[in-house]
Amino acid sequence: MGSSIKVRTSLRDDQATVRMIVRHPMHTGYEFDAEKEQLIPAHYIERLTVKHGETVVLDCDWSRAVSANPYLSFVFSGAKAGDMLKISWVDNLGESDEAVKELR
Amino acid sequence: MNKFRRQFVNRSVLILGILGSGLIQLLAPLKAFGRDRSPAFAADNLDAALSEFFPGETIKTSDKLTIDVNDVIENGAVVPLAIKSGLPNVHSITILVEKNPNPLIANFKLHPVCQGFIETRIKMGESSDIIAVVRADDQLYSVRKFVEVIAGGCG
Numbered sequence: 001m002g003s004s005i006k007v008r009t010s011l012r013d014d015q016a017t018v019r020m021i022v023r024h025p026m027h028t029g030y031e032f033d034a035e036k037e038q039l040i041p042a043h044y045i046e047r048l049t050v051k052h053g054e055t056v057v058l059d060c061d062w063s064r065a066v067s068a069n070p071y072l073s074f075v076f077s078g079a080k081a082g083d084m085l086k087i088s089w090v091d092n093l094g095e096s097d098e099a100v101k102e103l104r
Numbered sequence: 105m106n107k108f109r110r111q112f113v114n115r116s117v118l119i120l121g122i123l124g125s126g127l128i129q130l131l132a133p134l135k136a137f138g139r140d141r142s143p144a145f146a147a148d149n150l151d152a153a154l155s156e157f158f159p160g161e162t163i164k165t166s167d168k169l170t171i172d173v174n175d176v177i178e179n180g181a182v183v184p185l186a187i188k189s190g191l192p193n194v195h196s197i198t199i200l201v202e203k204n205p206n207p208l209i210a211n212f213k214l215h216p217v218c219q220g221f222i223e224t225r226i227k228m229g230e231s232s233d234i235i236a237v238v239r240a241d242d243q244l245y246s247v248r249k250f251v252e253v254i255a256g257g258c259g
Binding site for chain 1: 228
């Protein structure tokens with residue numbers, strides 16, 4: 001399986017660009033499962049956090065209307081090669097995952 | 105050591121144990137679910153979502169904000185967009201879609217080291233205005249952009 005979080009980073013001077021894709025169905029609860037003849041229960045990431053060392057640089061609150069397999073990109077400064085980035089998420093069913101990525 | 109004292113100690117340990125495990129059980133779901141979510145996520149119209157998410161605050165429109173998104177989207181399940189702020193000191197970026205069943209889509213809290221920029225992909229049920237609200241220097245600013253959706257992506 002591996003991690004649900006795939007991260008790419010690029011550094012330019014002290015500025016880091018972070019791009020990630022999180023493998024998650026992001027079910028709204030409105031989709032109909034034709035085989036089971038019932039609605040697929042809502043299942044979506046509610047919170048995603050990105051830490052640079054001990055600092056939370058990005059804190060996301062999401063609804064069910066973020067697309068399946070969420071993509072996210074942002075840019076921050078004060079970064080250098082070798083710094084650690086920690087990404088973690090929690091969904092509405094209490095499932096969670098995290099990943100650590102070395103900046104380079 | 106007298107008998108009553110021993111009983112007392114035994115009982116206190118027992119009671120503390122019960123209270124302790126009860127507390128842990130009470131706190132477990134809170135921990136699992138992170139923290140309280142704003143009721144604005146459940147709001148079913150734009151005005152309610154805005155007033156619940158930014159209670160008592162005024163939002164000014166600003167031409168220094170941009171929503172980078174195609175004018176026409178074929179598949180509403182995947183609407184790529186980027187929010188850019190020309191205003192400095194951005195503390196948060198909030199994305200809403202006026203005609204979605206729940207207009208509040210996502211809120212991003214940015215640390216001061218972050219640029220006023222977020223790129224992501226959202227779902228849109230039908231053609232609608234997308235609204236981005238940016239908190240910069242403790243004032244809220246917003247921008248709107250209409251997007252035509254050919255096939256809705258909410259169901």
